Amino acid sequence: MPNSESIAFYNREDAADLNRRWLSFGRAETNAPVLPDIEKAIMEARAIGREPKVLCIGEGTGVDATKIFTDIFHVPVVAVDASENLLEWSQKNASNPNIEYVHDTWPDLKKIFARNEQYDVVFSSATLQELKPEEHEAAIRSAVQLTKPGGATVLIWPTPPTRAHHSVPDLEILQKTLKNMNHCPEEERLRFSFGKLPDVTNRLALNGEPVMRAYLIIHVPIERKINCESVPSHLPPDYQSRDVHQKSR
Numbered sequence: 001m002p003n004s005e006s007i008a009f010y011n012r013e014d015a016a017d018l019n020r021r022w023l024s025f026g027r028a029e030t031n032a033p034v035l036p037d038i039e040k041a042i043m044e045a046r047a048i049g050r051e052p053k054v055l056c057i058g059e060g061t062g063v064d065a066t067k068i069f070t071d072i073f074h075v076p077v078v079a080v081d082a083s084e085n086l087l088e089w090s091q092k093n094a095s096n097p098n099i100e101y102v103h104d105t106w107p108d109l110k111k112i113f114a115r116n117e118q119y120d121v122v123f124s125s126a127t128l129q130e131l132k133p134e135e136h137e138a139a140i141r142s143a144v145q146l147t148k149p150g151g152a153t154v155l156i157w158p159t160p161p162t163r164a165h166h167s168v169p170d171l172e173i174l175q176k177t178l179k180n181m182n183h184c185p186e187e188e189r190l191r192f193s194f195g196k197l198p199d200v201t202n203r204l205a206l207n208g209e210p211v212m213r214a215y216l217i218i219h220v221p222i223e224r225k226i227n228c229e230s231v232p233s234h235l236p237p238d239y240q241s242r243d244v245h246q247k248s249r
């Protein structure tokens with residue numbers, strides 16, 4: 001079950017006000033450290049004659065889709081959010097022929113998986129912390145499953161939490177997840193980069209402390225085969241490692 005408290009929160013909040021606040025952080029400058037990886041995935045898709053496509057998870061008011069993906073990279077975006085309120089607002093106020101808004105919930109993303117499509121970039125800003133801690137592993141797995149070979153999963157979250165209902169991903173869970181996802185031949189392994197983004201959200205911090213934003217980029221190699229993917233998100237978190245160990249015996 002997704003974090004219903006978080007979804008209820010965003011269904012109650014005034015979307016126009018949220019949009020003003022979220023836009024006040026800018027987007028290109030504040031996300032500058034992750035833009036080269038996004039650009040690389042998009043350019044590589046174009047280089048092999050593929051029209052790149054992006055999935056934004058936790059889109060909110062359409063701010064990432066418009067300010068990063070359609071304005072800077074001119075790519076079509078499927079923008080997902082669990083809040084009907086924010087989606088309705090975005091469809092009216094941030095509509096763009098290159099953006100398709102979809103009501104769906106991470107980590108399951110049932111409607112998105114039902115399309116049987118993968119994306120050159122799967123991007124999520126400030127949404128992982130809205131999920132319950134026990135959903136973090138499944139969330140990372142489903143984002144990677146939806147990323148095309150040669151593409152990148154780019155996840156950004158604030159730390160420490162900026163709202164009472166937030167749960168920022170635990171480093172141990174992240175490490176375990178990444179390790180479990182890498183039981184593949186060398187050339188099919190995911191590559192990871194972690195880092196920090198400029199502090200832009202400290203005005204929203206609960207306790208007035210500066211808020212760092214952490215990012216995790218997962219590069220999916222071109223050789224990565226479908227069967228070596230992370231397991232479906234509804235399976236128990238340790239399924240992949242047990243399964244792989246059994247196969248390798």
Ligand SMILES: C[S@@+](CC[C@H](N)C(=O)[O-])C[C@H]1O[C@@H](n2cnc3c(N)ncnc32)[C@H](O)[C@@H]1O
Nearest residue numbers: 010022058060081082083105106125126127130
């Ligand atoms: C802090 S806002 C971030 C909005 C935007 N990505 C940004 O960076 O400004 C978090 C967003 O995540 C959405 N959200 C919360 N839980 C979600 C879930 N389980 N699946 C998809 N979206 C979710 C909320 O409705 C909200 O739009």
